[in-house]
Amino acid sequence: MSFFWRLTCSATLENIEIFADAIEEHVLSVGWFETTNPEIWMVEATVRKEPEMAFLQQLISEAAAQHKVPSPHLHVEKLPDADWLEQTWKNFPPLEIARFYIYGSHAKGEIPEGLIGMEINAATAFGSGEHQTTTGCLETLCDFMDAGIQVKNPLDMGCGSGVLAMAVTKLWQMPVLAVDNDPESVRVAAQNAATNKCEQLMHTLCNEGFEGDVVQKYGPFDLIVANILAGPLCDMAPQMVANTIKGGRIVLSGLLTRQIDEVAAAYEVAGATLVSVKNVGDWATLSLIK
Template sequence: MPTLEIRLYVSTTEVGANRILELMSFAFGEEDYAIATTEIDEKADIWEASIYLMMADEEDVRPRFEACLEEEFPEASIEREVIPDIDWIAKSLEGLKPVRAGRFLVHGSHDRDKVQPHDLAIEIDAGQAFGTGHHGTTAGCLEVIEDVVRSRKIRNALDLGTGSGVLAIAVRKMVRIPVLATDIDPIAVRVARENARRNQVVEGIDFRTAPGFHSTAFGQHAPFDLIIANILARPLIKMAPQLVAHLAPGGTVILSGILASQRWKVIAAYSSAGLSHVRTIWRNGWVTIHFTRGKG
């Protein structure tokens, strides 16, 4: 059955966008609907709020979606779009070519013949979890991972927000150390574990579903010599003190999922938490930031 997307457009600030997400989460947080907010015009402060549902649910969901927002955002405009029933995994693979980041070559199963003998090949097919290596944030992380693992001794690592598992797999491919890979989404954790098995490194990676740093998994593995978090700028800034608290003296942090315009906010948050900025890699409007912690 086709999926329906209902979109709301509103001119507001980032605070207003957070309020929209809060209202939608309150209205639909206990139900199985995907909701999201995205800034589509930074200069004009235009935000889009979306909810995805099955066509059969529109009669019930649309009035509730409009009602939860109309009081605080009466000027908003609403559109609907039917999303055809397409095999998106197969469709997305049609245009995906192997991606090289240093010695890493991230490829789909349809491009195994492109792997060269010297490559650190990671096979990831597009699927239910984020991270095929084609996004600038993932490729930037891979490039820094190679440099860090080559230049310093790493005894254990954390991939926070592992998605498809590509970064945890990359670390394990380079050095045979224990890696903790966590995500708030249990589906992502399952997919990441399957990807690790496909890449023959599942034995060395502990995959866990963990919201934030509250899980016992972090205490069991910390402190980490290397922490990688390819998430988004806002949660990265918020979790800076906790993340640094789990980092070993002399440890390395690699952060991405950060728009170029957000770079200085992230650097300020982690500098305040005691880290030193080493360098920033720029890819297609996104940045990957490398920090270290003094041995103290």
């Protein structure tokens, strides 16, 4: 049996992203969530091989020192992959989000009338549909459909398990490019596309953002969806806008409501205008137009 490791540390909401960002490039997936104490939030990351705890703790400590905040202690727990993934996914019931009904094979049944079904199973890629950022993106995409916005050449940047890319193909019946820098995410996204019978419309690609010219060869795009984190979204702003056609739409999520101005400003400088904001809990989804 192979194993995963789960890394956790706690901090206040104001500081939590500092520590998630500090280890993001060295883990398979990372996120943060509120605990039973509303003043304390938890960073949770997963890795495939035994983590270098001294190195990761050093990253946490250096980030704390840079921002002049207390340094949390990083904890690690070994998890059997099959048991952990199975149990984690079974904790989530089917979800109804806008036009979509998202479920795992363990909850397979009749799809409610009028909803679009998407089967997402336990896997090592981030994104099963339950996070508030995914909700915001799915609702925004459905708003576009309701408004009669046409999409011909879309991109899902940082696709994770492929939920948003599949949503685009099911709404507009158009080919979509799904890009992620993690090979496992790309594998799982392709597997999910096959499960949901949209593999003919969904092309998966492993690439570090817009680096090189491989992504540009598919563009420019009239819709880009990116559910990542605020820092990478800001870093990608010039390339994201440059690879969008004039009048094209950009949907951004993975940011907290307090980060809206920061992210919107980065895209305004790059040439995109903020059109709308959708808040789901503490998380925001931005809709912009070039």
